[in-house]
Amino acid sequence: MKVSCLQENLAKGLNIVSRAVSTRSMLPVLANVLLETDNGRLKLSATNLEIVITAWIGAKVEEEGSVTVPARTFSDLIGALPQDRVDLALNEQTQTIHVTCGRTEANIKGIDAQEFPLVPQPDQDKRIRVETAVLKQMINQVAMAAATDDTRPTLTGVSTHFEESKMLMAATDGFRLSLRSAHIPGYVEKPIDIIIPARALIELARIAHDDNDAVYISLPEGRNQVVFDMDNIVLVSQLINETFPDYTPIIPKKNLTRTILSTAEFRSACKRAEIFARESSHTARVRIEPGDELSPGSAVVAATSTETGDSVAPIDANVDGESIEIAFNVKYMTDVLNVIDTPQVALETTNPMEPGVIKPVGDNDFVHIIMPMHFGR
Numbered sequence: 001m002k003v004s005c006l007q008e009n010l011a012k013g014l015n016i017v018s019r020a021v022s023t024r025s026m027l028p029v030l031a032n033v034l035l036e037t038d039n040g041r042l043k044l045s046a047t048n049l050e051i052v053i054t055a056w057i058g059a060k061v062e063e064e065g066s067v068t069v070p071a072r073t074f075s076d077l078i079g080a081l082p083q084d085r086v087d088l089a090l091n092e093q094t095q096t097i098h099v100t101c102g103r104t105e106a107n108i109k110g111i112d113a114q115e116f117p118l119v120p121q122p123d124q125d126k127r128i129r130v131e132t133a134v135l136k137q138m139i140n141q142v143a144m145a146a147a148t149d150d151t152r153p154t155l156t157g158v159s160t161h162f163e164e165s166k167m168l169m170a171a172t173d174g175f176r177l178s179l180r181s182a183h184i185p186g187y188v189e190k191p192i193d194i195i196i197p198a199r200a201l202i203e204l205a206r207i208a209h210d211d212n213d214a215v216y217i218s219l220p221e222g223r224n225q226v227v228f229d230m231d232n233i234v235l236v237s238q239l240i241n242e243t244f245p246d247y248t249p250i251i252p253k254k255n256l257t258r259t260i261l262s263t264a265e266f267r268s269a270c271k272r273a274e275i276f277a278r279e280s281s282h283t284a285r286v287r288i289e290p291g292d293e294l295s296p297g298s299a300v301v302a303a304t305s306t307e308t309g310d311s312v313a314p315i316d317a318n319v320d321g322e323s324i325e326i327a328f329n330v331k332y333m334t335d336v337l338n339v340i341d342t343p344q345v346a347l348e349t350t351n352p353m354e355p356g357v358i359k360p361v362g363d364n365d366f367v368h369i370i371m372p373m374h375f376g377r
Contacts, residue, residue, distance in 0.1 A: 001035070001065025001090035003042050005057055007081045007101060013044045013055040014075045016207050016233060021071040022048035029115045032068035033075075035088070035097070036113065037061045045119050046071060051200045052119055052236040053207065065090050066113035069097055077106055120236045122229040123218040128162060129185050132212050132230070138169050138180045139205040141339045141366055145178035146171040146198035157195035159244040162188040170247060171198060176332050177247055177369040194219065195244055196226055200237035204228050207235065251369060252357055255348035257321030259288050259299055260361060263345045266299070267337040269313035273303035274330045276311045280304070283373045284330035288349070290319040299347075303330060326352045327373040333358075336368040 022030035034045040042059040087100040147155035161168040216229040273284040284303040291297035297319030304310040342360035358368040
């Protein structure tokens, strides 16, 4: 293999694929990045056997070939090179790659590419097109609610449903539930239900650039995988082969109090409360009072720490319904407010023992439900 490319492009490509590199595997080759010539370009691939990320960069190919090199060593070296042309030459007998950039030369010992797991190819048929900006927002609004504890593997995934021209994502860790729907171009004839690991979707949102108009999603038959295909980048993830729990019973069917607040003010109040709520399981109280003819309604976000003090933050609010005081995990509340971009947000409550519902005002595609906490915890 003999290839030349720009340092900037190679560094960018390595940054895209490097997050898929395995850090705990017993197989040394999984700590490597695959370098392979492919139709006049250089293909970079990395995998931890759960996800595979592949990126293509422009290159001048003089000799075809492939090799795997230690991801960290190679990435650190390329990142430290000047923005100039990088020449890569492989010694096939020793599996050593010679790197030249300007006056800098280095040799990196690699492992034969034959030992690298087979990289799945995107299925060009039966692809579902989703706008990149829409998919990234869906992931950001839903994946945060997935469990990070592997004791219940199903809950570490995002339930993803395609039907006709609609897509629905849902995630829950048992304490909160996020639901996000979207219209998609095209038409899905048969309903599709899959569970995608939240970690894979978070990586997808990281590498999907807004200058890519769309992400194409395909489900190769018999592989229990999902493929996300973008311009010059492909991410493949294993699916979670379980049944997602029915979350519809926990969605409140009605509310007794609907409170409309400034998203920015509510977010700021929750962030201040979180400072003092850390020692009390992140518990903060929200007291809601309707207004009258002389004064607007209000919501007061309060948190207390026996060690460090307390925070009380009143916010003007438009309250429709009864007074209520309810406790929430304020970290979860901050998480959801961070992914709402409408100026106002609605908090719907029934009583202190029932879940609260958060919705962006003017956007019916996103619903977030947070279980209440007990006072005094």
